[in-house]
Amino acid sequence: MNQPYAEVIGDPIAQSKSPVIHGFWLEKLGIAGRYDRHRVPLDGLADYLATRRADPNWRGCNVTMPHKLAIIPLLDRLDPLAAKIGAVNTVVREADGSLTGYNTDAPGFLEPLQPLLEQTHLFRMARVLGTGGASRAIVAALAERGFVLVLAGRDPAKAQAMLDELTAQDDHHAIDLAHFAEPTDFAFDDRAQCLDLIVNASPLGMTGQPPLAFDFTHAPPGSVVYDIVTSPLDTPFLKDARAAGLQTLDGLSMLIGQADVAFERFFGMKPPRGFDPELRERLLA
Template sequence: MTRPYAEVIGDPIVQSKSPAIHNFWLGKLGLDAEYRACHVLPAELGDYFARRRGDPDWRGCNITMPHKQAAMAFLDEVDPQAARIGAVNTVVRGVDGRLTGYNTDAPGFLEPLQPLLADTHLFRMARILGAGGAARAIVAALADEGFTLVLAARDPAKARALLDELAPKGEHHAVDLAHFAPETDFAFDDRQGLLDLIVNASPLGMAGQPPLAFDFSHAPPGSVVYDIVTHPLDTPLLVEARQRGFPTVDGLAMLIGQAAVAFEKFFGAPAPREQDAQLREILTA
């Protein structure tokens, strides 16, 4: 007796929290399906999709590093937002075996910010630290929400090229990542009616990585500080932000948010988000 399944693929894959998230939701909804992890090497990617395409029980997969861009070559269709971002993290198999790619990182990143985005602001600015793969979805998402972006990278030319590609219409700025390390005496304007974000979209501050050098004199009053790192969940950036009185968003918010979009595409039912507190306990145990 077979049953529907989805999975996450990557190289490596043991670190993925996706099976825990999706199987938790499947259990809560009582759905007869499962979610697995599958280790796929880069050279095996084409064979993987060829095999899965013919499996009627396979609903699709999430994609983690390093396959988010390479996978696009093996799909029949790519959602316009994913095509713009240039990366796919969710593939869905249609009943006819056609494979469609999506990027759920962008809506997943925005989800915890929706209460703020529902308000009208005179000006929105986001300082984004890092210009790697994760930053692509974040830049596209925030540009679409009317933010002026300051994108910081070790290579400012890379940041400039990314802005020109993904957010060509705005007055955005590319700077060296080191710009935010020393103290500044910049006098921020009146905060009334403004929305400011500080986003760490880099692996800096992650376990085993160098620390993120950010001086909070660069954070306007009332800024929301958002770190997409999930290990540790409480990064030094978030700890200091809270100590200084800034509201914070951690990496699990984006991880769970993007998973919820994929879950509904795979299994045809909304994720039971009223269980988020219990899910967080499981993921942080």
């Protein structure tokens, strides 16, 4: 059928929720287009792009593991944010057939935090757990919004190298992830004008993965706890945060936010976000 289409690529790809999100928005807007999923093995990535580049109906693709880094040398240009982060999760076919790489994880992550970020704070600190690809986008995004970062990983040296690469200040901290597993009696600043985030940017707690060991005595009063895991959506980390009386954000918040940016680049229209509750119901069905 001669209609515009986009897709998500990766290996494996069957678990991706992106077709549900984009398909929902196409339906609501009445756009005669489609959004598919396509399994692309690592050794087939170059051939895939060569074939799609020649198709004027192909608007681009979202990119999941293991291609977020491997796809970069196959593109014609990189958006500055994607270049800084060093990872691409969205490829757009331009009118001349050239391919541009973007990273929508950073704006997608920040989207549900916007009401907080619009406020003025005495101090902003984020404890970011994990040093993988998603963490790179989150670290870059938060550093630009004035957060002091505590980046925790199994290898603190890797965490420090990431901070050195992605941030301009030297007041950030890299520590061992195990530090947060044990209780603390630290006296946190409890002023209401402080913004504290605790972000699980790791796969820990995801279905099939080990749990995330985090003792909530490490959470300052009023912290916002954000888990980017989407399966399960309500992770033990988020349940423990609510039990501690803290506000939480789940992984669908970031997933929908990053899809919003990609959808507009693919199909030229802003998605109808007034239907987010219905979209969430469909994603959870």
